[in-house]
Amino acid sequence: MSTKSRKRMSFSRRASLALMLLPLLAGPVLAQGANVTVFAAASMTDALSRAAAAWEKASGNSVTLSFAASSTLARQIDQGARADMFVSADTAWMDFLQKNGRLMAGTRENLLGNSLVLIAAPGVTAPAIRPGFDLVGALKGGRLALADPASVPAGKYARAALTALHVWDAVSPHVARAENVRVALEYVARGEAPLGIVYATDARVQPKVRVAGTFPPGSHPPIIYPVALTKDADPAARAFLAFLKTPRARAIFQAGGFSVP
Secondary structure, eight states: OOHHHHHHHHHHHHHHHHHHHHHHHHHHHHSTTOEEEEEEEGGGHHHHHHHHHHHHHHHSOEEEEEEEOHHHHHHHHHTTOOOSEEEOSSHHHHHHHHHTTOBOTTOOEEEEEOOEEEEEOTTOOOOOOOTTOOHHHHHTTOOEEEEOTTTOHHHHHHHHHHHHTTOHHHHGGGEEEESSHHHHHHHHHTTSSSEEEEEHHHHHTOTTOEEEEEOOGGGSOOOEEEEEEBTTOOTHHHHHHHHHTSHHHHHHHHHTTOBOO
16 A cells, blocks of 8 residues: 555544544534423413524424423422523522522523513403502402412512502402412403403413503512523533523514513
């Protein structure tokens, strides 16, 4: 064999070896087939599902989504439930996990914003939102559907708004407490409650309810959705988190009614 032929063969072997090592060097973030588990507030159901589907198609990886009240999900993560990412509907439950050392340092940031609305079942007349408005009278013996104001962010925002408008004390005995904001939405959609308070994004996905008014932003704390990776997150979760901040993902969220900080 000539020297030239041996050199060609040696180069070919080196090239083949480099190609074999490339997937290993790329690491799990770039490799296809990874799965990212995300725990997210119930109000994120539609928009985050669409964003996850777009990332799955582009990356070849998969996302497992678990939606519930932020309070429920935060407690599950704190008790050891397997999740790579958490999206909360308020800062308090993210603070809870951060204080308990459950988050990956440097990954927390504010992802989205929202607004709070009063919704009505078909045929129900709702009063204009203003200080001291007669919410109890508008219920006509029914109940006001809320996510549990003791722990669930949507309910806590609602209680704050009604308190600021001097209505909470009168209406609190007439509240139907739901496990999360989507359950409160369904109470009104099914006619089990004449009125309810949910996020604007929830009202958009349920054609059986009508938005009767929007609560003034100053009547409740800003509605902020922080996101963070958990301390033991799969490396692929970083790639998904980065995608959620891209113009493509932001367009999906804005189409769903969320605001982008």
